[in-house]
Amino acid sequence: MPASLIDYRAALSSPGAAGPVCASALGRLPIAMQSLAVLLYVREAQGSYAAAGAVSASLLVGVAAGMVVQGRLLDRLGPTRPLLLLVAAYLVLVTGLVVAIEAAVALPVVLAVALLAGLTTPAIEGSSRALWSDLVPAGPRREAAYTYEAISLETFFILGPALAAVLVLMTPWPGTALVVAAAAEIVGTAWFALTRAVRRRSARIRAARSSGVRTGDGGLLGVIRRPGLQTVALASLGFGLVVGTAEVGVLAAAAFAGAPAAGGVLLSGWSVVSVLAGVLYGLRPWPRSLHLRFPALLGGFALLVTTMGLVSPIGSLALLAVVMMLAGALITPQVTAHSLGVEQTAPTDSATEAFNWVVTAAVLGVSAGQSLAGVSVELLGPAGYAVGGALGTVVAGLLWLRRHGVARATTPVPAGART
Template identity: 60%
Template sequence: MPDRATLGDVSSSSAALADYRAALTSPGALVPALASALARLPIAMTTLAVLLYVQRVTGSYAVAAVVSAGTLAGESLGAVAQGRWMDRTGPTRPLLLAAGLYALAGAGLVLAIESGAALPLLVGAAALSGLVRPAMPGASRSLWARLVPAGPRRDAAYSYEAISLETFFILGPALAAFLVTAPWPGTALVVAIAGMVIGTTIFALSRPVRTQRPSAGGPSIGMLGALRPPGMRTVTLASLGFGLVIGSVEVGVNAVATEQGSPTLGGVLLSAWSVASVVAGVLYSLRPWPRPLHLRMPSLLAAFAACVTAMALVGPLASLPVLVVAMLAAGALITPQVTAHSLGVEATAPAGTSTEAFGWVVTAAVLGISSGQVLAGLAVDTAGAASSFLVGGVAGGIVAAALWWRRGTLAPRPAEHLTAA
């Protein structure tokens, strides 16, 4: 397990542009990086595709948010289970099995929506599809620890993971919103499922992934597994708060677009949000602030929550341009948080649990997103679109305060080892 001296080194590092180039041109990195990109693009599409698809069929944002949250709830369980399995056996077999099951479960979800199934059946089908969705974020990020040596280049690789995912959030929401307006609104979901299955299969069969062996030190034992260190639990809490804010914004922005009479506007606004994230992510990685990780996580989440709260206060229908400005400011804080989560996992996860640890971070994020979507969906139906931003801002602020209270679990102290919180 990393000591606090190691944690301090990781939390204060930065990456130069040359480190990005060196990481991406590492031997064996090209094929899995491209396949991972194809598999992770649907991540940005699926939630919105399900949300808009169900809303078109049922006419209710609350029902659509519950079904979409079911997808994320299932994924939150599957990500950890798949991550622990990959740490024990390597990623190829788990990913191939998950890809096959996901194709079947995705088809079942589409049939359930098309047949006008009852809400419990819709939620069950959505949860099953999420449960077997390939855990590509954790598998992709953990592979960099094998391809790139520790230091600025690995930090650049993790930053690339966050930045590339945000690039997909530029393309994904816009593509999903566009495809949902096609003659058949299920087109977006089918495209997302196909991309995930094809990309995962290519990734799993690439040579660096096929030859990947279980991590040194062996997998963790017990129910908590990778969550045993208190610092790892703090990182997971940060990811939860991040997801709460993201989920509320996804619902709120699309509700604003509907009120404006332009359903595709939601995808455009979310894409612009992600553009700000990508640009800011590259610049921020050159010199992150605050540099110590134990100060960075609560500060970034607090600022993120404040910007989203401002989106509610300006009143989107009366001043849409002001809403866009506040939204871009919030977007600039997305990639820095995701990168900080990766660095936190690198510093705190027990040996031999890297994929499971990333799975916990993904689980926390999707649980936060699903909860944020449900709360925001209820708020939109009862108090209008702007209320969803207020829900996300308040929730994010509460978690940021909890992170500040737990900041000592990430504070660098030489020669001390992590102890139970």
């Protein structure tokens, strides 16, 4: 069911929504800022891109693993207490990371501290998304709320890296960006955890557990064992793969055309178009059936990115920009579909864990896509990143074969779980 502009306004102005919305905006700002801040910090402090890349990668691995573990804990214990404990642990470890970088300790030690800092980085993305099921009723307003979540994340991906670069290059100390990112993470998460709506949700989860109600899926893999959610995670993985290849490929194409600085401009415009298109798409989503959106949107996105790669050797940035903006219009609609897919395929009491699995899949896809693009561009030139787009079409084909699993998925609420 499409969401109107009235639904967006109604969702964001729902009773109890203002505090969590503002707090989560601050707490999620560092989502794309922290890793680049660490990379630039280590590069400036130690003069090595290899060491900087290794430390940044170690941090991202910790973040990806921590999202899944934290998601399960937050679903079972409620968000408030675990998030406050994570804030304390993260404060200690990110301080340790700064000290390790400044003291130029051995690289393995810095890698270990970065990994632990990533593991304890508070993952409030899933909790913020899951909270909307308490704040707004199912239907257009909730879909508008999930679209807002996708749009806000896309906005943070625009602002975060740019802010990190400015703080590193324009301030006397290269660690400024990391400290600012950590401060936003700590203050935003603590504020979010202490809002009335989040505390109310935590109390309800604790009451359900104390009454003997079983919450969440058991086992090592938890909720990701559900075939429908596996399909949503596969869609997120494919999306991340294509995005990662495009990000590296566009920079290579701009350098090939003799205007390296244009790469950053194109990527920023790409994200802006994504945000605007996401709002319009929410008014009239297509395809209407959610299980068909995954293969259709990823397939169209992958084909356009493949076309971007094929036109890059021409050296015309204007032509590349036209195709790129068309592709950018399909970014936020996919992220929104992933969020709606979580609601359709995962039980309500595992929403945070499920959403964090989907975000983790995207992070892994981006990392793989960037690595693949780096190798393919080295071997094939600026057209090389078309390989990533082609692989995205393969993933879209797999999603088409698995589409009925999402269509049949249900989210039954365990007996006694309603309050």
